[in-house]
Amino acid sequence: MASLADSFLADLEDLSDNEAHLDDEEADVADMEEDADGDIADIEALNYDDLDSVSKLQKTQRYNDIMQKVEDALQKGSDISSHGTVLEDDPEYQLIVDCNALSGDIENEIIIIHNFIRDKYRLKFPELESLVHHPIDYARVVKKIGNEMDLTLVDLEGLLPSAIIMVISVTASTTSGKPLSEENLKKTIDACDRALDLDIAKKKVLDFVESRMGYIAPNLSAIVGSAVAAKLMGTAGGLTALAKMPACNVQLLGAKKKTLAGFSTAASQFRVGYLEQAEIFQSTPPSLRTRACRLLAAKSTLAARVDSTRGDSTGKTGRNLREEIRKKIEKWQEPPPAKQPKPLPVPDSEPKKKRGGRRLRKMKERYAITDMRKLANRMQFGVPEESSLGDGLGEGYGMLGQAGSGKLRVSVGQSKLAAKAAKKFKEKPYGSSGATSGLTSSLAFTPVQSFHVQDKYSSRGSWLRN
Incomplete structure (x- = not known):
């Protein structure tokens, strides 16, 4: 067992370790506070009143180099000699990738300058930003109006639709804004020029x-x-990256999340990106655009894979895929085929196999239709039938009783079953005298000195001997 002094020394060592750990944490917190103070100082040092401190893209070396290469390439035209090289090694392909990235940066820069213009021009015409939403149109209108308070003296034709121009003129007559100072007006016009240049x-x-x-x-x-x-x-990051991307992701390239502010999403359009700008998508009826967008994304992915491997430089594969898409969309729009009446099956003319035999023959004879019913079911042409109530009322008699006397004449023939039973009854030797009187006895004497007693209600008898 450890002594009390050893335990005390161990506790002191643990306490010193905890103090060192706390000192390290305090140092980290101090560093974080210094970093935060530095960021706050940078934000405070940023002057939002100066356009150059807000918009810096046009002064970068990357922007100037790419724009210079683009202008040279547009003047020179396409270089056909480099078409046989690998696509990723082609300098023109690399320039296209850089241009796609620069295009996104230019859009973001235009939005930043648009916010700067709104903040400055809000003092002059605060309602204008709610009437003109597009950043470039807003910059053109601001540059055209300037510090003019009477918009009847400003010609906005060609910049905006006539209906919006009328609304702007009416709103400007009742605005609460005031003319800008010369310094703010100059900054605003410079920002408009920069947005238009971008x-x-x-x-x-x-x-x-x-x-x-x-x-x-x-x-x-x-x-x-x-x-x-x-x-x-450009959004996918190059043709090779686009070819490796699945079709479901290609469909969403360029899609922006819509903020419905609590409204229902039932009537909102499904998410679709740049593919909605394609001519095939725009010419498709709205009810079929969801299926058309999926089909278009799938075929575009196949075409990108063909292009990435330089499989068909003539574009014939893409034209065939486009024709296939068009035929499928036309097929979707065809009306469904008319419902054809279902014909009845061909009747079986061959006689069906039926059960025969003595039992079936007896049943047929027992339930067979009688001659009386046959006559009642038939009518003679041109001769009115007799009925039970007269004057055609009640049950009709058909051809019954039309032999001349007007009464029912029925000749009931004996059935085969009854004839056979009668014949069988006659063949039985009962030893009777044949009399039908009820007074006769059933006692009959035979030559062998014996007599036979016949019961009236049964066919069994008993023989009595002397």
């Missing part, structure tokens, strides 16, 4: 990608179009 750069990038999709992915472009094929490939 939109032009985005169109150049998309034009370049679409012009090269006929070489990079000819079969995929034949199905969904060059623009949709470029967006699918």
Whole structure:
């Protein structure tokens, strides 16, 4: 057993270890607080009033290099000499992948500049942001209106539909906004110019990608179009990544989650991404678009796999798949075939096998239709039948009693069964004298000096001897 002094020393060692551990935790917490203070300091140092501190994409080297390569490629055209190389090693393919990534960055940058413009121009026309939702349209309208309070002097034709222009003019006459200062107006106009420049750069990038999709992915472009094929490939991260992706994921590329704010999801459209911009999807009736989108995603995946392996550079496979999709959608729209009347089965003309024998013959004779009923069921042409109540009322007699006297004349013939029973009865030797009187005795004497007593109600008798 350990002594009391040893136990005391062990407790002191544990206490010193815990203190060291607590010191380490306090040091980590202090480091985290310093990092948090540094982040807060960076956020506070960010000046939202300055456009250059908010929008930095156009000043990056990556943006300038890609845009310069795109402009050179658009002026030069497609280089056919490099079409035989491996797709991933082709510099034009790498430029397309970079352009797809840059296109997403440009969209995010436009949204940031749009928020900056709204914050500045809200003092002048606060209702405008609820009337014009698209960022580029909003920037064009703000640049056109400027500090003008009377919108009847501003021509917005060509920028917006006439109905929205009328609503903006009426709303501007009752707005509570005030003109901006020269400094804020200049910052707002500069932000509008930058947003419009980014939109032009985005169109150049998309034009370049679409012009090269006929070489990079000819079969995929034949199905969904060059623009949709470029967006699918850019979102997936390249043609090889798109070819490895399952069709169910290709269907959701570019889909955005919709916030219904508590409303029912029963009438909301199913989730679909860039494929809804394809011409086949738009020409399909709304009731069949769910099936068409699944079919389109499946065939697009097959076409991407063909393009990734350079299996068909002519695009014939993609055109065949597109024709197959079109025929299937047309087949879905055909009305169902008319319901044909089901014909009755052919009657069996051969006689059926029936049970025969003595028992069946007796049953037929017993329940056979009589001659009287046969005559009652028949009518003579041109001669009215007699009825039980007269004047055609009651049960009709048919041809009964039409032999001339007007009374019923029925000749009942003896059935075979009754004739056979009568014949059998006659053949039995009862030894009687044949009299039918009730006074006669059933006692009969025979030549052998014996007599036979016949019972009236049975055929059994007994013989009595002397």
